[in-house]
Amino acid sequence: MIEDRPLIYKYLRHDKKFPHVWCGGCGIGILLGSLIRAIDRLEYTKDEIVLISGIGCSGRLPVYVDFNTLHTTHGRALTFATGVKLAKPEMKIIVIMGDGDATAIGGNHFIHAARRNLDLTAIIVNNNIYGMTGGQFSPTTPYGQRATTAIYGSVEHSFDIAHLAVSAGAVFAARGTVYHVRQLDGLIEKALQKNGFSVVEIISQCHTHFGRLNKLGNQIDMMKWQRDNAVPVEKARKMSPEEMEGKFEIGILVDREAPNYLEEYEKVRQKAKEALSLQLAKEEKEDSDRREA
C-alpha cells in the first residue's frame, strides 16, 4: 500500500532505532497499519491516545508509534488501562494483547474488564501460540495441534476469544484477520468509536513457530488459510455446525448499548457529595447547639 507510507511515517517514532523485533511476514505489522489508519480517519490527536500493551510479540508494538505508550507486565495491560482511564477519562485508551497475554495469564483481567464495561478498546492478536518465548501452546492452540510444549499435540481445548468477550459482557466484539485488511480497518474504527468495552480479535499467523511445527507452510500459505476459512458472520448464521467445522466467523459478533463504568461512577460521586453536604450541615448544627448550651 504505497499511498499509506506517508501516513504510517507520520505516526512512527523516528528516534527509536529500527528494525522492529517481529519476524518477516508477521501479521502484527499489518495490524499496526490498520490501527494507524483507523486512528487517522477518526482524527484523534497523538496526545489523546494511550497505547498500552502486555508482554509478548504484540507487547512490543507501542514502542514504535508516537503516542503516550505503556508496555506493562504480562497479562496486566487491562489493569493499567483501567487506572489510566479513571484518572484521565477524556483520553482514548487502546490495549494491545496477544492470545496468551489476554486469555491465559490475563484471562481474569479480561473477563472482568468486559463485565465492568469501562470505555477501553482491546485488540487481541491471536496467532494460536506463544511466539516470543519460542512456540509453546496457548489457550487458543487448537486441540491436537503441535507446539514446543505439546510436541505430541495439544490435549487442551481452545478458547474462542471473541465469543468469550461476548459472554463476559463486552458491548462490542468483532473478529477479523490480517488477510482481510480493509475489513480490519473498519472493525478497529468501529471499536474505537464504541462507548464501552470493545474487543477486536485478530486472527494472525506465526509461521515461525505455529506454521513450522504444524506444517502449515509459510506466511503466505497461512494467510491463504485465513482467506479460505473465514466466514462472514451473516453467512455463518445460516450454516450448520458441520459446515462450520474448521472454519471461523469474521465480522461484528455483537454491538449493543449499555451504560459504561464511568457514567455509573459519576452517579456514585453525586450521591457521595450529597452525603457529605448533609454530614457537614449536621456537624455545623451540633457545633452551634453546643455554643448556645
Place this chain on the structure above:
Amino acid sequence: MNSQQRPEPKAQLMQGNEACAEGALAAGCRFFAGYPITPASEIAERLSFRLPQEDGSFIQMEDEIASMGAVIGASLAGVKSMTATSGPGFSLMQENLGFACMAEVPCVVVNVMRGGPSTGLPTNPSQGDVMQARWGTHGDHPIIVLSPTSVRECYTLTVKAFNYSEKYRTPVILLMDEVVAHMREKVVLPAPGSLEVIDRLKPSVPPEWYLPYEDTSFGVPPMGIFGEGYRYHVTGLTHDIRGFPTLRQDEIEPFILRLFRKISIHFDDIQIVESFQTEDADLIIIAYGCTARSAHRAMVEARARGLKVGLLKLITLWPFPRRVIEPLTRAGKTLLVPEMNMGQISREVKRVNQGMTEVLAVNRIDGMMITPKEILEKIQEERK
C-alpha cells in the same frame, strides 16, 4: 465541596486504618484500587465512601495484581494513587511493584501485616513482612518502607509516604501491623493544610527536548504525565534515558545505579527515627510498629527500677537507618530488638554491629503482641 471547607479537627476516637485513609486524602490521593482482605479492608471501605466525595475514584479490582496495575496506570495519568492489602495480597502485588520501581512511578502500598506464611493467621498481628517489603519483588531495587506505631502516625506517615513517592518517583510501602491498624485511640488530626504536601516535579522543557529518564543532580528525572503533551514510552524493560528498551551495558548499569543513588543521596531526608532517653542509656531497645509501644512502657518501668534504658524507635525501616545505629554499637551500648518475627530487623542490626557490641532479641511468632513485661524481664535478666 472539599476537605478544605471541613471544620477544624477535634479530638476523636479513630482506628489506624481510618487514619491511614484520611491521611491519604490529605496528601492529595485521589485514586484507590484494592481487593478485600483482613486486616486492611477498613482502608478500602473508608476510601470507597470518601474518595467520590472529593471527585476521586475508588475501584475494587478482581485481585491484588490488578489493583497494583490500576494504581500505576492512574499515577502515570497524573493522579496520586494508593492500594492497601495484607500479606497474601502483598505477595500478589510484588510483580507490578517491581514495575513501579523500574518505571519510577510514584505510588503508595499499605501492607497491614498479619501472621504468615501463606494464609497464616487471619488476623492476628505479626511483623513478618519486613524482609518481603525490602526484597519482595525480583531484581536489585531500592525501596522506602515506613512503619507507624500509633493512630496519629498512621495519618502523618501516610502523608509522608506520598511525599517520598512523589519526590523520589518510587513506590513507598507503609508497613503497618494488625494492632496499629485495628486499634482505636484518641487522636487530634493535624489541621487541613498544616502538613507539608509534595507533588511530583513535571518537565519544564519543550516536549521535543524531554528525556524522560535523564539523570539529574537530584537523581530523579521530572515526570511527564499522559495527556499533557509529553509523549514518551513507559516500560518494565531496562531502558535508556529516552525510555526505550536497551541491552547496552553502558546504559544498563548507569540506569540501575541511578535508581539506587536517587535514594542513597537522600538518606538524611528519608531515614526517620525517634530517640527516647538514649543519651545516658547503656541498654537501648530498638523497636518499630506496635512493639515500640510495649518497648516504651518497658523503658519507663526499667527507669523506675533504676536501670539506664533507652528506646530507639525506627520509623523508616528501609533504607535501613544504619547511620543512626552504627554510633550506638561503637559506643558499646547493649542493643535489644523485640519484634514479632524470627529476627528480621535484629539480623540487620547485627549486620551493622559486626560484633562491636551485644545484640539481644525478643521474638514472638504466636500471633500475640510482645508485652512490656517480656521486654522488661529480658532487660533484668541481662542486667542481673
